[in-house]
Amino acid sequence: MEGFLATCIVAATPLLFATVGELLTEKAGHLNLGVEGMMLMGAVIGFLAALKTDSALIALLAACFAGAGGALIFAILTVTLRANQVVTGLTLTIFGSGFAGFVGQPILGSMVPAKTSAFFVKRAVPLLGSIPFLGPVMFRQDIFVYLSYGVVIIVAFYLYRTKPGLNLRAVGESAPSADASGINVTLYKYVHILTGGALCGLGGAYLSLVRVPIWQADVVNGRGWIAVALVIFVSWNPLKAFLGAMLFGGLSIVGLRMQAMGVSVSQYLVDMIPYVSTIVIVILSSYKKGKEKQPPRDLGNPYFREER
Amino acid sequence: MKKVLALVLAIMMVLSFSACGSGETDTDEDAVLKVGFIYIGVINDGGFTQTHHEGTMKLEEHFKGKVETAYIEGVDDGDKQASLTAALNLIDQGCNVIVGTSFGFMDALDELANSGDYDDVYFFHFSGSKSNDTNFENYFGAIEEPRYLSGMVAGMMTETNLIGYVAAYPYTEVHIGIDAFTLGVQSVNPDAQVKVIFINSWYDPEKERAAGDELMAAGCDILAQHCDTTGPQLAAAEAGGYSIGYNYPNNVAPEAYLTAPIWHHDMYLIDRIQKILDGTFVPENYYGNMAEGYVDLAEMTDLVPADVQAAVFAKKQEIVDGDFAPFSGYIEYNDGTVMNKEGHSMSVAEIWEITGLVKGAK
Numbered sequence: 001m002e003g004f005l006a007t008c009i010v011a012a013t014p015l016l017f018a019t020v021g022e023l024l025t026e027k028a029g030h031l032n033l034g035v036e037g038m039m040l041m042g043a044v045i046g047f048l049a050a051l052k053t054d055s056a057l058i059a060l061l062a063a064c065f066a067g068a069g070g071a072l073i074f075a076i077l078t079v080t081l082r083a084n085q086v087v088t089g090l091t092l093t094i095f096g097s098g099f100a101g102f103v104g105q106p107i108l109g110s111m112v113p114a115k116t117s118a119f120f121v122k123r124a125v126p127l128l129g130s131i132p133f134l135g136p137v138m139f140r141q142d143i144f145v146y147l148s149y150g151v152v153i154i155v156a157f158y159l160y161r162t163k164p165g166l167n168l169r170a171v172g173e174s175a176p177s178a179d180a181s182g183i184n185v186t187l188y189k190y191v192h193i194l195t196g197g198a199l200c201g202l203g204g205a206y207l208s209l210v211r212v213p214i215w216q217a218d219v220v221n222g223r224g225w226i227a228v229a230l231v232i233f234v235s236w237n238p239l240k241a242f243l244g245a246m247l248f249g250g251l252s253i254v255g256l257r258m259q260a261m262g263v264s265v266s267q268y269l270v271d272m273i274p275y276v277s278t279i280v281i282v283i284l285s286s287y288k289k290g291k292e293k294q295p296p297r298d299l300g301n302p303y304f305r306e307e308r
Numbered sequence: 309m310k311k312v313l314a315l316v317l318a319i320m321m322v323l324s325f326s327a328c329g330s331g332e333t334d335t336d337e338d339a340v341l342k343v344g345f346i347y348i349g350v351i352n353d354g355g356f357t358q359t360h361h362e363g364t365m366k367l368e369e370h371f372k373g374k375v376e377t378a379y380i381e382g383v384d385d386g387d388k389q390a391s392l393t394a395a396l397n398l399i400d401q402g403c404n405v406i407v408g409t410s411f412g413f414m415d416a417l418d419e420l421a422n423s424g425d426y427d428d429v430y431f432f433h434f435s436g437s438k439s440n441d442t443n444f445e446n447y448f449g450a451i452e453e454p455r456y457l458s459g460m461v462a463g464m465m466t467e468t469n470l471i472g473y474v475a476a477y478p479y480t481e482v483h484i485g486i487d488a489f490t491l492g493v494q495s496v497n498p499d500a501q502v503k504v505i506f507i508n509s510w511y512d513p514e515k516e517r518a519a520g521d522e523l524m525a526a527g528c529d530i531l532a533q534h535c536d537t538t539g540p541q542l543a544a545a546e547a548g549g550y551s552i553g554y555n556y557p558n559n560v561a562p563e564a565y566l567t568a569p570i571w572h573h574d575m576y577l578i579d580r581i582q583k584i585l586d587g588t589f590v591p592e593n594y595y596g597n598m599a600e601g602y603v604d605l606a607e608m609t610d611l612v613p614a615d616v617q618a619a620v621f622a623k624k625q626e627i628v629d630g631d632f633a634p635f636s637g638y639i640e641y642n643d644g645t646v647m648n649k650e651g652h653s654m655s656v657a658e659i660w661e662i663t664g665l666v667k668g669a670k
Binding site: 003007011101105106108109111207211212213214216217218219221223252253256257259260261262267268271 | 349350352353354358382503504505506507508511512513514515517518519521522523525526537538539542558560670
């Protein structure tokens, strides 16, 4: 059981980065469907940086910048030019997969260099790693996974315990009101869309640098879409995102584990569960009408200052 | 005045286009045969498409100057229109032979070959089932032969008597591979079992890796695969086990890699192109084997002990000499029904009617 939960965390990590990234973006009132594209951009640029420099740190930074770069295109189009967010996001997904295919083509089949992959080996955290049950599950992972814990805690604290976090939520709920109270709406939107993109880039880089450290086309393979569903599933709460990502990550491998144990169950049915459960959650939350469980009210609406 | 000028310019443009067109037909009349390939993946994918492309390179090398090649990579084989477009594009480039290297290209090639518009073009299709009597043939190979040998390697080297197998989809081609592998395992080690995980995808690097991890966690110490990426090899290496690849002898995890069943597509291509050049080509459904050298077991690494290598070489010789076939003698499915009766060796047609896993695989 511990072993299975530990592998769930591994499967959850790319989803978690992308989910928290998309969550930040949506809290700023922008629905960015380009998660898949930004993950791929982060995956390929992170890998390329690791290949050229053999430095894990530079690879991580490069992945952040690549994801943020994708998000910058989205931000310019949707914040400044007020383009349709759904269409722009979808375009970004297509662009990102083309970009990763093009940039990654010459390096297909190359491996992450030794020093970088040594940096990402699993290491137990002193003390925490020896806690019964939780230790082997959560604290005998690689540094990238610990980074994801940090990101969740920081984002949760930022959103609910700091003034900029409050301002951000105000921007997402009602950009005109936030503007009227003196918040720089455009700046907030840009900063959080870009940060969200950087996190998506990291999620992609986890796949290419740690999980399958050989560059192959389309390593992300639809996980970006699961992250978009996850944001709704966890009702825009970063702490719940951790559990949600664990659940969805677990579902992606539970079918394999069951086959290994000799239980025959259709992988197709298991693959459906994340989406079906998201639909169920959406239906449930629309009945409950809890304020905290609703999407940011201004999600998807471009903000025109003149039309208050 | 302007209108007249525009008209004159337009006519000139049309004329120059048709001039270009006739220029192209001139090159068509050259003695050079041009072979166009449609690939599902990219030429350096370290697996399926790379193997095909190396065959292409060897073909060009063999007929240096007489045969040219061209290719279009990354064609979605689930999209018939994309397959048609790729084939027509190659024909427009002057290709006289079109080779589709993935199952899904079949219907597009079939349509073109039988359309009557391209009777002077030959169509070859890998792994399909359609053909005609004049210009369309399919080709495949008895990969079950090297798979059986790789199973022997695994059977002799396993210590836990549990061997993992990461497979794509549960359908005939994959079943044949698993069954041949399992028969090889059990021929040398009747106690060993093969544990199979189907990932229901031809291509998902992360999932292939995860399936490998699961099999190692379930107690396997050697992993074999019938999927396109090297994920299972990484999983085996990380868990301290051994791995057997597929398609291409690529050695991403030298501390784990033993060998791989591989293809030599150049052998088929060179034979067929020679026949076309000689004017003796007649389509037949080609099914190459190890004796002809179309399929083979990649060179075993030093991790494979000498006695194991010797046993495998001996069995290989028997297969090449025609004294042994993987699917011969009494074989039963893992639900107890009989696949093959004692004293009978299954024909290619019978092998391609296999519907499940043999005893010893689950």
